[in-house]
Amino acid sequence: MRALIIRHDHPSDAGFVGERLLARGFELTEILVVPEESKDDPRVTVDWPDPHGFDAVVSLGAPWSVYDADTIGTWIGGELALLRDAFDADIPVLGICFGAQAMATALGGAVERAPYPEIGWTPVQTDAPGLVPEGPWFEWHFDRIVLPxxxxxxxxxxxxxxxFTVGRSLCVQFHPEVTPQIVQAWMEDGGDEEATAYGFDPAELVLPLEGARERAHALVDAFLDEVAGL
Known part of the structure; x- marks a missing residue:
């Protein structure tokens, strides 16, 4: 089986999620939307792949807003089309943070500014603990989803x-993929100043949390087995 991994920025990768997909026998194909040399002007041109060649799509987080086309340019339209195409073709999507917001937007929902940011390890109220445990899960976002x-x-x-689930897809606002190395990379790419500005201690955010890997693996398993039917 093949999974397409959409990495939006260079410090982010599939982390624990990619690790579990590999263990489940997936071949991973990554596309990096905005390379490091374009991080200050992410209005790049992207040659999006055809999702029909994959058994699943994983869209990761990003430091931008889905609705901020003035900043990120036209590539967001291409990604929304890819996600919509995957959904129409019954190809499962795992949307993570920005990826979840993009999936919601692609299917007729929306993204709006949240009343306040969520940053760091945060418990969630869950109706489906066997699929999405209460966590805590790592958060770093300033927007919120309006469900499609x-x-x-x-x-x-x-x-x-x-x-939320829609069809064979699962979308989460939090970051099950994060490893301490990913969070450290975010900090080195400007996240430390952002976290400090909102009253969070960068040193505490990068500390590993017991059970994070196991929860991430369990969420991937539940996505594949219960939602995607793979």
Whole structure:
């Protein structure tokens, strides 16, 4: 089986999620949307692959907003089309943070500014603990999802939806993929100043959390087995 991994920026990778997909026998194909040399001007041109050649698509997080086309340019339209095409073809999508927001937007939902950011390890209120445990899960976002038609909300915080299913796809607002190395890379790419500005201690954010890998692997297994039927 083959999975397409959409990496939006260079410090981010599939982490624990990719690790579990490999263990489940997937061949991973990565596309990096905005390379490091374009991080200050992410209005790049992207040659999007055809999702029909894959058994699953994973769309990761990003430091931008889905609706901020003035900053990120036209590539977001291409990604929304890819996600919509995958959904129409019954190809499962695992959307993570920005990827979840993009999937919601592609299917007729929306993304709006959250009343306050969620940063760091955060528990969620879940209706489906066997699929989306309460966590805690790592968060780093300033926007929130307005669910698309037909979506089923599975988990939430006071800020907004944290997980939903639609068709054979699962989308989560949090970051099951994060390893300490990923968080450290985010810090070195400007996240330390951002976290400090909002009252968070960067040194505490990069500390590994017991059970994070196991929860991430369990979520991937539940996505593959219960939602995607793979």
């Amino acid at each position: 038609p037909g979506a089923k909300e599975l988990a939430r915080t006071d800020v907004g939806p944290q997980a």
